[in-house]
Amino acid sequence: MNHSDNHNDLINLDAYLKRIGYEGPFPLQADYEVLAALQWHHSQAIPFENLNPLLGLPIKLDAQSLNGKLLNQQRGGYCYEQNGLFKRVLEQIGFRVDGFAAKVIWNATSDDIMRSHKVLRVTCQEGTFLVDVGFGLAVPTGPIPLAPGTIARTPHGRFQLLMTDDGEFKLQVEFDKSWHDLYQFDLQIQQPADYEVFNWYVSTHPESMFVNNLIVSKPVANGRLTLSNNRLTTRSLDGDDTTQILTSTSEIRGVLHDVFNIDVEPLTGLDEVLNRIVQENS
Template sequence: MNQTLSPAQLAAYFDRIGYTGPQQATSETLYALHRLHPQVIPFENLDALLGRTPRLDLESVFAKLVSARRGGYCYEHNLLFRAVLDTLGFDTTGLAARVLWNDPAAMTPRTHMMLLVETPDDTWLADVGFGSMTLSAPLLFDTGREQATPHEPFRLDLIERGDFLLQVKLGDAWRPIYRFDLEPQFPADYAMANHYVSTYPESIFVDHLIAARVMPGERQTLFDTTLSQRGKTESKRELTSAEELRGVLQDVFGLALPAKDSDTRRETPASGLDDVLERIVRLSTSITSTAS
């Protein structure tokens, strides 16, 4: 049975993303919510960096992404988004994908969550939690054709063994993002994948700082100490201190972070975070020095 939000929770979510439109289960409502959600609620992996496996029960996800004004990664984003859609009367199915982004030849485990959404007239792929290439609009489940979004064009293709491939067009080239089938996923499937990506020593979420936000007309991405902006123009900036990282997480990505604790003898979430940010800066500085 799918989970739904209370009227108060739904109102708080709408307030969080700035949505004031209709609440009917239509394609127009889906499109509007899908556009706003990743603009306001960023992708981030701070919990995994702090050695914590994010909790995937709806109350915990809501408390983190809405009440505490944090972000999260794919399971948290899409579980919350699914609960919103189910509350409004949409028919949703949780899916899982093998991520190909930055490693197109790999056959990776199914570690990414996204949604199949039914409206009265159409079937859609919805995904508000894929980091640097998060969809800014749902895609019609119609293979083989280029689909415009407020940002890049995307395309769904049918490939071998009945799998589907999601691609994005960057310049003149199509790049693969992930492959998936239509087998429904259940909470136990996501719990297992969540544990894997937040604890496996070679998981990108365990050792690297990642944050992303889909802004109107551009994307902002943070990978370790590199802040990238992609839109009409592209730029990169290297951050050189934990204080700079903290400021970017708050000011660029809109995260509500605990105040820095000046008492280093105390065990607090703030001190843990600042230790992690210091470590990210040291590692990045070390890699840069070695490369030069």
């Protein structure tokens, strides 16, 4: 394992494994079996959520903050937190992990897109994989071989990597028997300072979707759940969608707590923001 002289730089692995409900294989070896099992459990246990930017609260990416928010406070987070936590966990186990920056092209209406999404390259004896536990509504629940043209079968559907004309990787997901673009990236390794800038921008910019909209998502055993403002959508693995419109602050609070297992009690100002969301979307 990789150890740091400063324990504040370490993720509490015992708390992490308990949080995600991981029960094996043990011991934690830096191999594909462990990588796939951790990704599967993590993605279902720690929801994608943007409550901090929505409430004007800071997003902190240091290990101590990740331990506190995602492990001890029964909260989730978005890509910089999720993949930041997962990167540190994997490195402590002994994996080689690099971070890249991706342009999200899912439903994009313009080619002028900043790199705003953190993704990981994980190397182990079995190969090199794209790993991402922070993409919300279409998060991959299994490693994807970092090889163009490969179709990866994950527990939540098929993904494929293609190469663009300008030499970038493009990730697609299969929905409704057709392929949909998610994001594209190159192999330029990003440093913590790079992510600090990206994170600050998307969590504070007045026009950021994370500042203006409630977005919560997680995969479940039989599909995916997404809360977009006051619309709770359930997408089953066979492609059927059902959407429920939440018409009150208490309904949304209940879904956050009961469905996504988020502890919302300490969040001051939440009711005012949820009431605005209900009013704007009714």
